[in-house]
Amino acid sequence: MKYLVMVQGSQADYEAMAGKPSENSPAWSEQELQAMFAFMTEVSNDLAESGELIDAQGLTEPARTRFVSAGEDGRPVITDGPYGETKEVLAGYWLVDCESLERVTEIAARITRCPGPEGMVEPPVVIRPVQDAGGAC
Template identity: 65%
Template sequence: MKYLVMVQGTQADYEAMQGKASEHSVAWKPEEVQAMYAYMSALNDDLAETGEMVDGQGLAEPARIRHVTLGEDGKAVITDGPYSETKELPAGYWVLDCASLERVTEIADRIIRCPQPAGAPVYPVEIRPIMDGAGDI
């Protein structure tokens, strides 16, 4: 079965990885960012080797989001950046083809252990089964 596995983050998290501390997160050092990328790269290589990796990508920072909604007049309303009330947003994802929910949960356990500096926020890893189009809900 295919699963969507997502990690979350905020604009402050992206800025912290660029060395800018905030009340939300400590500033990351360049070697901490490199350790995170190396860990995720090794994980992706392992998943490709097992044949479970379908796709996986990091997402651009929330400041680069564009929302398109339908206005009351029926025309598109376009806004840039996250809504002010939005906190965590998807920061990256994997589409994995795993034999079981237990297996994808093992992978999520590896993801949650990605190295980061002490004091950086830790978000849950979200697992969602992907519907196969045959009407499963």
């Protein structure tokens, strides 16, 4: 079964990684950033080695996003991010193909142990089954 394992974050988290702390997001040192990148690479490498990894990507900060919706006249309405009403956004993901919900839950639990600065609020990790072409999970 395929699953999308998503790490959540916020604009404040990205700013903290750039050295600009806020109340719930302490500034990251260069060593802490390198430890986080090494941890994420190790998770991806282990999943590739086990044959479970399909894709994994980190995403840029919300401030670099664009939101496109349909206006009342049918023409697109384009807004640049970040969005004040959105507290958490998708920060990165792993697309995996593994044997069970229990296995993907183990993977997500491992991801929650990612290193970071002291006082960091651990971002949630969300698991979503990928619907197959037949329509049912």
